Amino acid sequence: MTGTSAFFLRREDLVPLLEELAETLEVVAPVLVEGEAAFATWRGGALALDDKNPLASPMEFFLPKKEVLFRYVQYSGRYTFSEDPPRARLIFGMRPCDLQALKVIDGIFGAELPDIPYAGRRRSTIIVALNCTSPGEGCFCRSMGSGPGAEGGYDLLLTDLGRGYLVEPGSPAGVYILRAHQRHFEEADPEDQREKERLLALAGEEIIKRGPSLNPEKIREAIDGVDWEEAGRRCLACGGCSLVCPVCHCFSVLDQGVPDGERLRCRDTCILSGFSRMTSGANPRPALGERLRHWYLDKFVYIPEKTGLFGCVGCGRCSRVCLGEVDRWSLFKEAAE
Template sequence: MTASLLRREGLVPLLRDLAETLEVVAPILVDGSAVFATWRGEEPALKADNPLNSPVEFFLPKREVLFRYVQYSGRYTFAEEPPKARLIFGMRPCDLRALEVLDRLFGADIPDHPYLARRRSTVVVVLNCTTPGERCFCASLGSGPAAVGGYDLLLTNLERGYLVEAGSPAGVFILQAHRCHFEEPLPEDLLEKERLLAGAEEELRGRRPALSPEVLKRAIEETDWEVAGSRCLSCGGCSLVCPVCHCFTVIDQGVPDGERLRCRDSCTLAGFSRMTSGANPRPSLGERLRHWYLDKFVYIPEKTGLFGCVGCGRCSRVCLSDVDRWSLLMEGPR
């Protein structure tokens, strides 16, 4: 492990240097709320709650052009846009776990080249979560509050500044190439990191117990989904803010020349499972909601060995019916 200390006043100059060769994406304040967006020189909003828009959107956008096609004399030519060289700054451990889940889903069997190309061209800088949000329960699912791997650089917010640890050759290169911004950490800095993360985990564990696949599967089987579905407005907002949800539809736009689009979708919406004939294997909202939970806690774990939920709490924060997804499952009607 390579560790350094970055003074608070050195953060913006470091990002400015990195932005000379990379598109830097960071949480910034927009109308008083933190949003992951292209960084333009402002102070990153690292003390705010985890933004509602997950940085995973920069790997799997809500709308993307897979390729463009041009027809000439009965033949088609195709063109793909190369991915941008990018650095995601301030990603939380829960979103990092979501990336790990998507890596296993999109990297298996038939690889998803657009996703994997963006993944390879992106440097990931993670911020350990020392002050969890009110709706967070990452510790119950083993996805936080501390990142344990998979990052290029890892930051922990300390009293003296940011403890920065390299987790990949790219991370080591950044520390060496920009060493003017860093200094040697003190032993008490490492101890402070451990103390802050232990306190955050204790707080999260006190909110909700650790979950096992067996407990979750039993809860899904025992829930009255028709009653649970009556509380849902079927807006699809939970899926659109979830860093793991990856349902999509593909649209060809333009004849004879045009582009093929991939647009995010949600299995909670009636049209997602409807067939061309009009038949729908999941016609009721309760059935679709049950499928949403099965996908996260049964189907995805069977494929990847990881839960399809990372405990970020975004689905509950955005819900128009103010439904807490945990309560709906664990405390809802039976």
């Protein structure tokens, strides 16, 4: 099994492959929960791969919504600490947009003073990505250059060709899986590669047709032209846009328990006023509109300065969850191509 860069996995071989992988790893995949697709531990049975990308991004397996940083136990005035080791996981069916988010977070949590819990999970997680041949409504990954096809960042990449999957390795770990489970794979036909390109081109057109089609450079320029006060008036401060965004990563830290307890890290949102308010009561961003503006500036100006990548991957989730009926991207009408 050398010399070729692409393989073919027959549809009926997918579940047996995952069963073998699940013997040594926790396999996380889109499964049906009460009829809806969600990323959760796969316990055998059908996968929800035909559905759109689930609303809750698999980024939570790298940046959990809530995690224990460490436990503290007090004994005669002194403390001992314990931390949990990261668990070995395989995430199956991660889409290119979420994969791009992971690259952005690598540039923030993986760089310069790397975040230890994140780095640990990153190292112990295998990623089997799935190209997006059936994009969802409101997606605009093509505008952001993050989809519908994945470029790097995965261990294995699958493309659904109908009768089965084209499988491409992207790392030594991916190659290892191909070798260790080679009875499920056969060498891909050159035609399969062409079929993949054709399907991704179709998906790309579909995304453009459905819109929104946005130019990130123009959004960057348009930010200061938006009436943020008015946007703030309509915002219901649910924080959903940050809590659902695969790139948003801000967190809060709190202790629970005296004298023994846990130091917890939980996802936070800059949409809340308490996020930036100091104990003195002074707040650098007191108005909702200012906080919304900051949200966009971070994604289109500050994160790119830091990582070289846009802080938005075009997954469209923020508009889906917006409680204030704000189409998050119509704010930038003039930014549309």
